[in-house]
Amino acid sequence: MDELIALLKKVKPNVDFENEDGLVDRGILDSLDVISIIAEISDKYGIAIPNDEIIPDNFNSAEALKELLDDLM
Amino acid sequence: MSIVSLSFLLFLAISLLLYYILPKKTQPYALLAASTVFYALSGIGNLIIVTVTMAAVYFFSRLMQKNLDETELLTKDLDRKQARAIKDEMKRKRKKYLVWSLVTIIGVLAVLKYTNFVIANINDILGIMHLGKIRGLDLVIPLGISFYSFMMISYITDLYHGKISAEKNFFKYAAYVLYFPHVMQGPIARHNIVAPQLYAEHKFDYDMFTKGLWLMLWGYFKKTIIADGFAVFTDVIFNGWDKYHGVIFIVAGIMYSVQIYCDFSGCMDIVRGASECFGIKLSQNFERPYFSQSLPEFWRRWHISLGAFFKDYIFYPVSTSKIFLKINTGARKIFGSEVGRSIASSVPILSVWILTGLWHGPSWNFICWGLFHGILISLSTAFEQPIEKLSDKLHIKRDCFSFSLIRIFRTFFLCVIGRIIFIAPSIKASLTMLKSSLSLSISLPNIYDFCETKWHFLQLGLTLVISCVILFFVSLAQELMKKSGSTMTVRDWLAKQNIWFRWMILLAGLCAVFILGNYGAGAGRSFIYEQF
Numbered sequence: 259m260d261e262l263i264a265l266l267k268k269v270k271p272n273v274d275f276e277n278e279d280g281l282v283d284r285g286i287l288d289s290l291d292v293i294s295i296i297a298e299i300s301d302k303y304g305i306a307i308p309n310d311e312i313i314p315d316n317f318n319s320a321e322a323l324k325e326l327l328d329d330l331m
Numbered sequence: 332m333s334i335v336s337l338s339f340l341l342f343l344a345i346s347l348l349l350y351y352i353l354p355k356k357t358q359p360y361a362l363l364a365a366s367t368v369f370y371a372l373s374g375i376g377n378l379i380i381v382t383v384t385m386a387a388v389y390f391f392s393r394l395m396q397k398n399l400d401e402t403e404l405l406t407k408d409l410d411r412k413q414a415r416a417i418k419d420e421m422k423r424k425r426k427k428y429l430v431w432s433l434v435t436i437i438g439v440l441a442v443l444k445y446t447n448f449v450i451a452n453i454n455d456i457l458g459i460m461h462l463g464k465i466r467g468l469d470l471v472i473p474l475g476i477s478f479y480s481f482m483m484i485s486y487i488t489d490l491y492h493g494k495i496s497a498e499k500n501f502f503k504y505a506a507y508v509l510y511f512p513h514v515m516q517g518p519i520a521r522h523n524i525v526a527p528q529l530y531a532e533h534k535f536d537y538d539m540f541t542k543g544l545w546l547m548l549w550g551y552f553k554k555t556i557i558a559d560g561f562a563v564f565t566d567v568i569f570n571g572w573d574k575y576h577g578v579i580f581i582v583a584g585i586m587y588s589v590q591i592y593c594d595f596s597g598c599m600d601i602v603r604g605a606s607e608c609f610g611i612k613l614s615q616n617f618e619r620p621y622f623s624q625s626l627p628e629f630w631r632r633w634h635i636s637l638g639a640f641f642k643d644y645i646f647y648p649v650s651t652s653k654i655f656l657k658i659n660t661g662a663r664k665i666f667g668s669e670v671g672r673s674i675a676s677s678v679p680i681l682s683v684w685i686l687t688g689l690w691h692g693p694s695w696n697f698i699c700w701g702l703f704h705g706i707l708i709s710l711s712t713a714f715e716q717p718i719e720k721l722s723d724k725l726h727i728k729r730d731c732f733s734f735s736l737i738r739i740f741r742t743f744f745l746c747v748i749g750r751i752i753f754i755a756p757s758i759k760a761s762l763t764m765l766k767s768s769l770s771l772s773i774s775l776p777n778i779y780d781f782c783e784t785k786w787h788f789l790q791l792g793l794t795l796v797i798s799c800v801i802l803f804f805v806s807l808a809q810e811l812m813k814k815s816g817s818t819m820t821v822r823d824w825l826a827k828q829n830i831w832f833r834w835m836i837l838l839a840g841l842c843a844v845f846i847l848g849n850y851g852a853g854a855g856r857s858f859i860y861e862q863f
Contacts, residue, residue: 269668289642290712293650294672297659310492312647329411 262327263320265302269294275320282314292317305330332372334515334601335555335849342369343605350609355532362529362609363506370474370509377473384439385508388483389501391432395490396497398425422491429491433484440480443470448693475515477690479508481640486522488644495523503530510611512602516595518616518636525613533610542822543607548840549805550600553593555848557802560795561590567780569754572764577773580764584747587754589799592621595634619806624738626708626745637690641683649679673713680712681705691753696761700753707745794847 688701
């Protein structure tokens with residue numbers, strides 16, 4: 259989890275990824291941030307996030323993203 | 332059939348009557364019957380083309396559903412990782428159905444809408460080389476082809492991703508595509524939002540029905556009085572652009588910006604209101620876009636369903652393709668997170684905007700207009716952070732009313748420039764008009780260019796000023812209600828008022844539309860977006 263938080267902070271510093279659960283819904287992450295996160299994940303873990311998984315629910319919190327990555331690994 | 336005609340209101344009244352008196356289970360079929368009649372009135376050829384396309388997509392959707400059903404059976408009782416592996420394998424298998432569906436939909440759209448544009452461009456090249464000409468084709472462009480094609484693309488793509496289930500009953504699926512309030516000009520409805528409402532049984536809901544009528548009246552006010560009123564001026568200036576010079580083009584650009592907003596959003600209000608009379612809520616396509624403080628925000632509030640379509644079905648798939656993810660990572664390493672991501676996104680953004688331009692029609696003006704917005708949006712995302720940092724260094728206060736107002740005016744002005752490119756009859760004309768606008772001179776047109784008498788000119792001018800003031804204050808009220816976190820609409824507010832006040836507003840609205848509006852067959856301008 260810490261590794262993922264560090265990755266997210268690399269894309270978007272100054273965001274409370276540990277506690278925030280409405281990253282997309284509250285407009286903290288925009289579409290370009292989401293794409294940067296997907297690019298960073300692809301580069302670091304070699305995981306391709308499919309298009310049908312690019313939905314707000316999967317990017318609203320670090321926890322939700324972790325669950326998605328666990329599924330895809 | 333124009334929706335700004337008494338025949339449409341009569342058609343709507345008969346459809347509503349049948350819809351509510353027929354057995355509830357037959358309601359989707361009643362809607363399909365009404366929609367088929369409505370569509371057939373635009374030409375039987377149009378109906379045949381849309382039916383063939385629908386049938387092809389329906390056939391592939393059934394094959395996809397079979398694949399999805401098999402996937403569900405195969406993944407039953409498996410753990411998540413095993414299930415995902417099987418899901419991925421089955422998804423690969425159903426890709427061919429997606430490809431065939433897209434080839435069919437886009438093929439029909441491209442051939443009917445863009446063949447003559449391609450021929451015209453080839454002829455330009457052949458003309459330069461003195462090699463003769465190819466004859467253009469006499470093609471039928473079905474009503475709302477750009478809208479229903481995109482609805483079918485979203486339907487089949489969502490099905491491919493397993494987000495929705497395919498409709499078993501062809502007639503119900505046809506009711507979703509042909510539903511007459513949205514088939515002409517949208518909103519580009521998603522199946523998962525509209526279909527459950529279309530297939531549900533609806534009892535007559537007096538509150539929803541009257542609110543639907545209110546919304547229709549507001550739409551007629553915007554279209555017949557404001558949009559058609561401004562068209563009197565903009566038609567003359569943009570069609571006779573070589574007779575005028577100077578700032579008049581900016582004035583006409585401002586008028587056209589208000590006109591196109593009232594034309595399209597007015598149409599949306601009419602069709603959404605008509606749909607609510609059936610108990611079916613269509614999504615909002617406009618959210619007071621001229622209050623936007625930046626172009627990206629403007630495009631989130633203007634033609635919302637088209638923007639969402641391009642974001643979901645073009646921007647994300649292109650941006651998350653392997654090559655663009657690599658470009659994204661590389662660019663952020665070199666230029667830093669903020670600038671790098673903007674640079675990497677510029678190609679997908681420009682692709683989306685060129686397609687948005689082309690979607691409006693086969694014209695270089697539309698393509699250049701799309702490119703203009705694409706470049707500005709790419710630049711605004713790239714420089715957003717550096718400008719914020721610079722503002723902080725210069726101690727420029729950004730979270731205040733005056734700064735927001737400047738941003739609103741700036742965004743509106745950029746839209747006006749874009750509109751001059753959009754409306755001009757050619758690229759040369761738009762460049763001449765923009766260049767001429769820079770010279771601070773003005774050639775004042777003769778009022779008889781627009782109206783036959785001075786009295787008519789004064790009446791039209793006064794009507795437009797008063798109507799725009801009403802539009803502004805209603806929009807401002809909606810904006811303030813939203814900012815305060817209220818979910819109440821102006822219609823909700825009206826419903827709570829005294830019955831005399833409500834009737835007074837209703838009668839005033841009806842009188843205004845009947846006396847001042849342009850309506851009836853051939854009276855007003857056809858809708859701008861109807862041709863797209």
